[in-house]
Amino acid sequence: MTPSRRTTGTDPFDPVPADRFTFGLWTVGNPGRDPFGAPVRARLSPARIVEKLAECGAMGVNLHDEDLVPFGSSAAQRDALVREFKRALADHGMVVPMATTNLFSHPVFKDGAFSANDPQVRAFALRKTLDAIDLGVELGATTYVFWGGREGSEADACRDPRLALQRLRDALDFLCGYVQDQGYDLRFALEAKPNEPRGDIYLPTTGHMLHFISTLQHADMVGVNPEVAHETMAGLSFAHGVAQAMEAGKLYHIDLNAQRIGRYDQDLRFGSEDVRQAFLLVRLLEGTLGGARYEGPRHFDAHAYRTEDEQGVWEFARGCMRTYKILHARAVAFDADPEVRALTAELSDRELDPLLAGFAREKVAKLRAAQIDVDAVAQRGLGYERLDQLMLEHLLGVRGA
Amino acid sequence: MTPSRRTTGTDPFDPVPADRFTFGLWTVGNPGRDPFGAPVRARLSPARIVEKLAECGAMGVNLHDEDLVPFGSSAAQRDALVREFKRALADHGMVVPMATTNLFSHPVFKDGAFSANDPQVRAFALRKTLDAIDLGVELGATTYVFWGGREGSEADACRDPRLALQRLRDALDFLCGYVQDQGYDLRFALEAKPNEPRGDIYLPTTGHMLHFISTLQHADMVGVNPEVAHETMAGLSFAHGVAQAMEAGKLYHIDLNAQRIGRYDQDLRFGSEDVRQAFLLVRLLEGTLGGARYEGPRHFDAHAYRTEDEQGVWEFARGCMRTYKILHARAVAFDADPEVRALTAELSDRELDPLLAGFAREKVAKLRAAQIDVDAVAQRGLGYERLDQLMLEHLLGVRGA
Amino acid sequence: MTPSRRTTGTDPFDPVPADRFTFGLWTVGNPGRDPFGAPVRARLSPARIVEKLAECGAMGVNLHDEDLVPFGSSAAQRDALVREFKRALADHGMVVPMATTNLFSHPVFKDGAFSANDPQVRAFALRKTLDAIDLGVELGATTYVFWGGREGSEADACRDPRLALQRLRDALDFLCGYVQDQGYDLRFALEAKPNEPRGDIYLPTTGHMLHFISTLQHADMVGVNPEVAHETMAGLSFAHGVAQAMEAGKLYHIDLNAQRIGRYDQDLRFGSEDVRQAFLLVRLLEGTLGGARYEGPRHFDAHAYRTEDEQGVWEFARGCMRTYKILHARAVAFDADPEVRALTAELSDRELDPLLAGFAREKVAKLRAAQIDVDAVAQRGLGYERLDQLMLEHLLGVRGA
């Protein structure tokens, strides 16, 4: 039952805890149910998942409240489950860096949780989240994710979308207040998604989410948790969205997986679709192109195909991590390639550069007077086909490997 | 050559200036060139456009600098063109509420304008915009739009996307400084687009743009100009994006047209695709569902099919405006329908409502103690199929007409 | 529990059996489970569905084998269920025009049914279909639908796609043989879908399916069952796909619902998205633009939102049918509008027309010698903006209502 090709550390792409890889309990634990089919795998216990992920080289696991404590459990049941889970974590040297709330499975959330029209639903969602935050903190989480899967609509007339935003803001302001009042060492990370399971979900992209955060009472403790699949569904550049979050100091967490554009939420093995975007992402997260590096866990929010048994699940998990490491190595080599560096070297202009940053009245006249040979500039070839081909050849392992 | 079915004011959907409709010079003036074909119509002079749009019932026209003053014109040529254009405006009682810069047609902008790697390009783009702002203000514009069509990439390794954002920010901060220094009565409206003509454009949606604005030095004078086609290309709900901008007080301008999801930029006649979203949009802009109303011009950024001659262009223009007015009437009737009002009446809960807005330590215990019958709430049907069908029947003119 | 606004025949858009509307048992019977949430409604018995649909004005119901006879039922159980169901049909004057096989829910089909790599799975799928055909015929069905939801892949290397086509062909040839051998009065209708639940499904569109049919042994008894949502997911014109099937005499059945482009399979209430395409479709099916009319049942393959209770389900069902009838009325009026007829009148050319149909050597010289004023033809405006606006105004009930 151990991964069949487990190497003894000689393969440089085999994962180790120092790589800081994490998986959700719900990811490797996914039983393979889909809208058209029944589960194909038995549920794995949280303890089993912890043991096997440790064996595969992961650093930790993340969870929704209900992944560990089923809906409706008594306090005693909860405590027993938590105890057992903590023991498994300790036994295998695993941690829980992130936790979240399931606000989408139970029918009570069918019209949304924090944005539902019924105040009873909103109150219940808030209360469930308070408990789930306590649980996360108890398990050591320092990041708390919010994915509002049901915060949306199909019959759009049911709710003014501005009212939905106000309700979402009220909920997050309340919960930030709670965390601060409790003195928890916890940051929030908001996760956007354009649609599914709702026809349209409010705050559909990381961009919308970043703006929404800027309107919160405690904006300083709230960042984003972008997910590859979610931005990709809308055909957006994932790397660009992540870059905007990084530039704003708001990339608190990340959900790694793969997805084809314009489809149902696939949550495929990391890198298995659009390996080019995956490369651009890893390059950005690992800072090989310069600039700040992402410091949080490398979290996979994906699941194995429905064709797999448990053995296939662990192959899937190892595949996610290996591909990340391979892409990291490719990114290091690409950004160190002298030809790449030559093609991307920053141009500077002693006269113009000072005019371009920071307005001052006297710069206007200088700008208007500057000698710029527009036609000559326009005719200059930029070598981007060569640059992009170099990137592809690095990616394919033909160059610099 | 006058629109063939021009009524004498008896048709309630025929446009009048009080409706505040505007078109870009480049829209009705579009000669029908596309990536695979040559122009099919002669260019119309700005004066001709002003005359005909006035005849069709529009309030004004908007323009890029080059729509009026061709690239490379001398100062004398420019002044003559402006004089002639102002005379046409005066003759026909038309105004210019919005102006913008063409930073995408000339080859010098092939790698971007404000975000280009070459400082000469960035300086030239800035300078061109200073001149274009002066032109717009001279013509009476109070809104200045920025669409960064070339601010993007195909070979993504050519530029750190964070650097692109910083350059865009520098440019806008500079230009805000200029406007304030000049004492112009002018606000900026930023227009997002996910792709085309670049593979990926930075700041791809209204959400990303709203966040970017929050990072500007003079954020208070900068809002958004969402375009139906641009958000729709990515399959996002246009009404939700506009609602987020309205809630933030940032809807400064709007580009109305039509588009199918996941395609090239179509710029079709308003309402001619996804009439349901068009209805939701008009409802929001006109405030028939309650809440603030959009006060700016109703601007159309669309063009006639390539199958049309000039006569077809004016049919196209009248069609845009008529459809807007029909949808407005439908929205009024829908939101006044007693059955709709009953289905969307806000639920209140005397006990819970005060707990949900604003954190206070004592609310936590009350929330945890509140009686909520989760199963009963979950089982309640919400009548949204009925609500949505009512919306459709209003739209189709079967009910309430 | 009866539809609240049931009129007594005075509303011209209320459905009656002569309209030939049908629903699947699985559509109104859908309990509202989705990939992220539990069921929200109790399952309805087939008898209950029959009764209520009859009350709503439908003509019949369609079914998968397992909608009536759960997987693993004994022969006695099956017979009892069939007996009871037939009684309900008779009691309410309802018919079963179409039946199909569930080859996607059970885990055994996780790698496909007819195209699975394991011959045991292929044999089991074939056998299950033989039984389901017998069941359908016993219930009176004359159309048998095949939707191969699992016939696809994520890890594409698992199977040569040509081999998959060959296996699908083998299965259909076998089943055609069976139907003919049994002397059943039954035609097959194949249903395409591009993806979901598989990453890619073989034969992804109605076009691919039509070609595949042309390679079958008994192509004459096999046609297509296009579904609005399935072609729309890929952004294709549904009306064009249906038109190609009709022109080929292959439109044997149809699945009506609504869907936004580039999303998970939504199966929304007919007409509730892209009402323009829905109009074009109804116009084609009902033959109001001339040409052959579709003679089969108007079948809805959709389900109510998850926000609905049972009452909402029947509102949903009535909505599907009402919208179809409204669009039908709009199509009749549009195609009878004299201005529309003038704009779409077929052009003829006494000299050229005979040259264009059917090759003959002497036509070549005539064609080369014909006087064609290319520039004059190119400059002629075609009035399509006007035509399209007329269509929209008919749709919105402003004109001709």
Add this chain to the structure above:
Amino acid sequence: MTPSRRTTGTDPFDPVPADRFTFGLWTVGNPGRDPFGAPVRARLSPARIVEKLAECGAMGVNLHDEDLVPFGSSAAQRDALVREFKRALADHGMVVPMATTNLFSHPVFKDGAFSANDPQVRAFALRKTLDAIDLGVELGATTYVFWGGREGSEADACRDPRLALQRLRDALDFLCGYVQDQGYDLRFALEAKPNEPRGDIYLPTTGHMLHFISTLQHADMVGVNPEVAHETMAGLSFAHGVAQAMEAGKLYHIDLNAQRIGRYDQDLRFGSEDVRQAFLLVRLLEGTLGGARYEGPRHFDAHAYRTEDEQGVWEFARGCMRTYKILHARAVAFDADPEVRALTAELSDRELDPLLAGFAREKVAKLRAAQIDVDAVAQRGLGYERLDQLMLEHLLGVRGA
């Protein structure tokens, strides 16, 4: 001006004529005009293109009539251009395997060519194609491509789509007749595209085209020319579409490039987007997975970014060819990998296999009686995550390189 890194045959991925690579004159000759911008590069003469492509290692060039002979040229001009072009071909050992007609650029085709409503347009399109076929044959082409870029609609009411199909059929039947009558050694290859430049194009995918071909008078001389970008725009699996054409013996030509799903027609450097699909395609074309191999030219229908000068164009061309060769090598290694072979070995079942191919009455009872342990089969894991990860690691050059 020669490619800067031209190796002297030591790099195994550098192209040579035996690789049978071809480019369109319009591809490397593309001057970089797009809907929002002016050309950035001077037009290259056909002779120059021939010379440079030969230098880059290509085997030949393909062309539209107007790529060589501008619209409206006299017979003498045409003959001079052809003579000069033939000399360039001879000088550089290049061939013209494919030719096609430009039926989309001139305004006369604004409403379609073969399907236009005006018989004068249809006659002119036919005549232009007769001349272009003569030209192609004169240059040695044995494949003639039809891309009906304007055969579609925006205002769909303008034409019954069934009438459009009939007109397209008439044109192709006529042209097949002409080719046969002339005794030309020429096959037709039809190219589908879902949209752009028209809102919807008739026969939008390779599947629709394959079916349409089956309705032609001379179906035996007509196949398809699938284009990566065109199927990918609709999010379909390109490899599956090509496989269906290959299985039907109808893959007569191919257009290689790259494209992101759900966008304007990008025509990017081959392999530069979705390298996974590109790998699956090359594997299929080269037959490394078994089965028939594609024997036609490997034709690139792509163009260089607008950021490039002429030097960049030749980098682009070399990149297309190099990537194809790298992927070919990866495919060979992948399909030879013993672990891959084990995972994809065909399962056989001595009892069941004979029952599955070809109907016979006695097989029905055997099938019904066969022992199949459904639960055991359902629980078997298929190892597809491992298989797919192996594919990715081959692709990235980590394994088997």
